[in-house]
Amino acid sequence: MAGWQPHMDRRDALATLGAGLALAPGGAAAVANAGSQATGGSPASDSVLWYAQPAASWVEALPVGAGRIGAMVHGGTTREYLQLNEDTLWSGGPYDPASPDARDALPTARELIFAGRFAEAETLLSEKVMARPLKQMPYGTVGWLVLTRLGSVPGPPPFSAERAIRSVVTPSVPPMPLPGYRRELDLDSAVATTSWTADDGTIHRQDVLASHPHQVIAVRITADRPGAVSLALAFVSPNKDAAVAAGRAGELMLSGANAPAQGVAGALTYNARALMQHKGGTLRQEGDQLIVTGADEVVLLVAMATSYRRYDDVSGDPAAITATQIDRARPLGWRRIAEDSSADHRALFRRVSLDLGRTPHADLPTDQRVRRGGAGDDPSLAALYFNYARYLLIGSSRPGSQPANLQGIWNDSTSPPWGGKYTININTQMNYWPAEPAALPECVEPLVAMLRDLSVTGARTARTMYGARGWVCHHNTDLWRATAPIDAPSYGMWPMGGAWLTTHLWDHYDYGRDRAFLQSVYPIMQGAALFFVDTLVRDPLTGAMVTNPTTSPENRHGGMSALCAGPTMDAGILRDLFTQVADAADILGTDADLARQLRALREELPPFRIGGQGQLQEWQQDWDAQAQDINHRHVSHLYTVYPARQISVETTPDLAKAAMRSLDIRGDEATGWATAWRIALWARLRDGNRAHGILRFLIGPQRTYPNMFDAHPPFQIDGNFGGAAAIAEMLLSSADETILLLPALPDAWPAGSVSGLRARGACTVDLTWRRGAPDSVTLRSTIGGRRIVRFGDVTRALDLAPGQEVRLAGPHLRPA
Numbered sequence: 001m002a003g004w005q006p007h008m009d010r011r012d013a014l015a016t017l018g019a020g021l022a023l024a025p026g027g028a029a030a031v032a033n034a035g036s037q038a039t040g041g042s043p044a045s046d047s048v049l050w051y052a053q054p055a056a057s058w059v060e061a062l063p064v065g066a067g068r069i070g071a072m073v074h075g076g077t078t079r080e081y082l083q084l085n086e087d088t089l090w091s092g093g094p095y096d097p098a099s100p101d102a103r104d105a106l107p108t109a110r111e112l113i114f115a116g117r118f119a120e121a122e123t124l125l126s127e128k129v130m131a132r133p134l135k136q137m138p139y140g141t142v143g144w145l146v147l148t149r150l151g152s153v154p155g156p157p158p159f160s161a162e163r164a165i166r167s168v169v170t171p172s173v174p175p176m177p178l179p180g181y182r183r184e185l186d187l188d189s190a191v192a193t194t195s196w197t198a199d200d201g202t203i204h205r206q207d208v209l210a211s212h213p214h215q216v217i218a219v220r221i222t223a224d225r226p227g228a229v230s231l232a233l234a235f236v237s238p239n240k241d242a243a244v245a246a247g248r249a250g251e252l253m254l255s256g257a258n259a260p261a262q263g264v265a266g267a268l269t270y271n272a273r274a275l276m277q278h279k280g281g282t283l284r285q286e287g288d289q290l291i292v293t294g295a296d297e298v299v300l301l302v303a304m305a306t307s308y309r310r311y312d313d314v315s316g317d318p319a320a321i322t323a324t325q326i327d328r329a330r331p332l333g334w335r336r337i338a339e340d341s342s343a344d345h346r347a348l349f350r351r352v353s354l355d356l357g358r359t360p361h362a363d364l365p366t367d368q369r370v371r372r373g374g375a376g377d378d379p380s381l382a383a384l385y386f387n388y389a390r391y392l393l394i395g396s397s398r399p400g401s402q403p404a405n406l407q408g409i410w411n412d413s414t415s416p417p418w419g420g421k422y423t424i425n426i427n428t429q430m431n432y433w434p435a436e437p438a439a440l441p442e443c444v445e446p447l448v449a450m451l452r453d454l455s456v457t458g459a460r461t462a463r464t465m466y467g468a469r470g471w472v473c474h475h476n477t478d479l480w481r482a483t484a485p486i487d488a489p490s491y492g493m494w495p496m497g498g499a500w501l502t503t504h505l506w507d508h509y510d511y512g513r514d515r516a517f518l519q520s521v522y523p524i525m526q527g528a529a530l531f532f533v534d535t536l537v538r539d540p541l542t543g544a545m546v547t548n549p550t551t552s553p554e555n556r557h558g559g560m561s562a563l564c565a566g567p568t569m570d571a572g573i574l575r576d577l578f579t580q581v582a583d584a585a586d587i588l589g590t591d592a593d594l595a596r597q598l599r600a601l602r603e604e605l606p607p608f609r610i611g612g613q614g615q616l617q618e619w620q621q622d623w624d625a626q627a628q629d630i631n632h633r634h635v636s637h638l639y640t641v642y643p644a645r646q647i648s649v650e651t652t653p654d655l656a657k658a659a660m661r662s663l664d665i666r667g668d669e670a671t672g673w674a675t676a677w678r679i680a681l682w683a684r685l686r687d688g689n690r691a692h693g694i695l696r697f698l699i700g701p702q703r704t705y706p707n708m709f710d711a712h713p714p715f716q717i718d719g720n721f722g723g724a725a726a727i728a729e730m731l732l733s734s735a736d737e738t739i740l741l742l743p744a745l746p747d748a749w750p751a752g753s754v755s756g757l758r759a760r761g762a763c764t765v766d767l768t769w770r771r772g773a774p775d776s777v778t779l780r781s782t783i784g785g786r787r788i789v790r791f792g793d794v795t796r797a798l799d800l801a802p803g804q805e806v807r808l809a810g811p812h813l814r815p816a
Helices: 010-015 027-038 102-114 118-128 161-166 318-329 333-349 366-371 379-396 427-431 441-466 497-512 515-535 568-588 592-602 636-640 653-666 672-684 688-698 718-731
Strands: 048-051 062-065 069-073 079-086 143-149 182-186 191-197 203-211 216-223 229-236 243-246 251-257 269-279 282-286 289-295 297-306 353-355 732-735 738-741 752-759 763-770 773-781 785-791 794-800 805-809
Touching: 048 366, 062 182, 062 191, 062 203, 062 379, 069 203, 069 216, 069 297, 079 216, 079 269, 079 297, 102 118, 102 441, 143 216, 143 297, 203 333, 216 229, 216 318, 216 333, 229 251, 229 269, 229 297, 251 289, 251 318, 269 289, 269 318, 289 297, 297 318, 297 333, 333 379, 353 379, 366 379, 379 718, 427 497, 427 672, 427 718, 441 497, 441 515, 497 515, 497 568, 515 568, 515 592, 568 592, 568 636, 636 653, 653 672, 672 688, 672 718, 688 718, 718 732, 718 752, 732 752, 732 763, 738 763, 738 773, 773 785, 773 794, 794 805
Parallel strands: 738 785
Antiparallel strands: 048 182, 062 069, 069 079, 079 143, 143 229, 182 191, 191 203, 203 216, 216 297, 229 289, 243 251, 251 269, 269 297, 282 289, 353 752, 732 738, 752 763, 763 773, 773 805, 785 794
């Protein structure tokens, strides 16, 4: 059944889910309270999301993921929708969008920008330089696995694909309490569970997980009465070429081809295969559905794959891949699959634990907690948000998968917002901000793999467009690793995306100090730097070596254009890139001449400037007050504060004050990811109460959906990750060999604990605090060396041996 989207009309919302989204005043609370009372009270924790009613929209459903595959679980009692994703199902196929006319046009464009003739430059760039096609390929969805619960009389299920999948929720659906109902996501076990009591008193239970070890989505459906499980299984897909057919015994298959986009032909085939196993009862196929009646237990195994092998290789056999995955999982049974999957997940998730205190509000259903999140009196909601982000990163970025995109992996559309791509002028970078400090370095591996690809496709773009060595990627990329500038010059004519991503390679090294890793990625870092050695030009007005053409991402300056030369962000990224490549060359004992050249070129980049408002200038010129939007979501020039460390209250107090002024002008409230960035910036600037005030906005209903997905709006997952990184920064910050304890602790968290946070230099920190000061600190490092530990004005120098554990006590950090 193909071509439809899974939304529900009034009848389905009532008959299928039992209760729609309670939109009437007080309605949702009535539903939630009824559920809590029925279950005798449902204590929440820092690692469980739970609800007293089914999801009536996608942003209420609960995500499970195994890096490459994922699902959204709605928790319906009459009809369940499992929305499915496979991370290589994108539109289009291999393509090279670099314009062959760009190289000849760029010198003229640079002259026009230096002369302030921005409109003419924009016209020239649009005609000659921008990518062909002008858009990149969108991420897609496999479709939905629909489970319809049957009554006691066997027969065809009351299922209509067009009615159940194409229709929409009617906002006037009244709330319908569901006694005995609970829907939850356990972040520790990575299992989504739905349980409810039927009219006849039978208790039903459904468990769903995404198995990384076994590469399947697994579902178990049980009841407390023998023979009480009867259901029909169907695939539904919005993809035009999708076809459903019987597979081998007990199997149903969905297969098809991906769509073309922007004139690029579709090149992929895909396959989803569902196996239904049952204890007791009977199983039969009826049309394009599998139907089981009278079973004691049903286990579903779902495998998904495409023919994608690499950005330039689409020769895979998805049907063979899914058959192998199902065959490997088939004999294991639910218990073995669940145990293996939870153990694999916990090996990552349990590295860090966070306790910020608890109030009675933690006992409320999660959607109620989010609705009152701005109150600031539920500290464990911030801990839940932090834990959820780590769960989402584990679920959307594992070795061998694609990197987490704008929606991680979870997407219900063939045309998601912004294509669901990799927007690399902040969003993809923010996805990985928490990975290193929050002890998930393995989750960075897909990003590293993508950079290896981009260094190849970006080298082609560097040669074709710029006549330059090295490699370049502009402000977006996709599955096919396109690197040319897209959308419009005011957005896409920014050559820094690949350079910024490259700084993550240094971060990964700096946290782990693995020389072999640095050796393996050095060619990528070197190539990113060489591109700018060849393309920086002398600004005739300031004398600095600058990028041109470029933008300060997406912000229009006083010349009513985004085009410019040498903005603060570009100089900041290059300052980091040149330093990191030169330092890597020193460590590896190579490229001494290049290291000297990069350090010399670094000194010729535009300096920081403080403008007439006392702000850190975003551009070389003091255009900030005349910018089109003084509250712009991007705070690109403050890259130099966070994630970089070029400006700090300790080393550059005047510039730090100017950065604070810039933040004051921009305002505290922005889109989800931009709000998260502001929290991280205030944390880095050591204002914990300001950071916490903005965090309250982020985790409240304006920027967090009921399922705790970040509300840009619409959903973008970067805000979840940025918020978690900001929380970590409030508790622990590190640079070189120095570790700062509680650098931005807010008054709202006077006591608490965190264990397992990572500091640079291969160091792990456990920390408890009381009355706003450290109570106990434990440091462990896998490598030897000196560490400087600071809290306020107290400093302790520690000489650690490899593997040594050191304990400090009290606010004076005395040896314990």
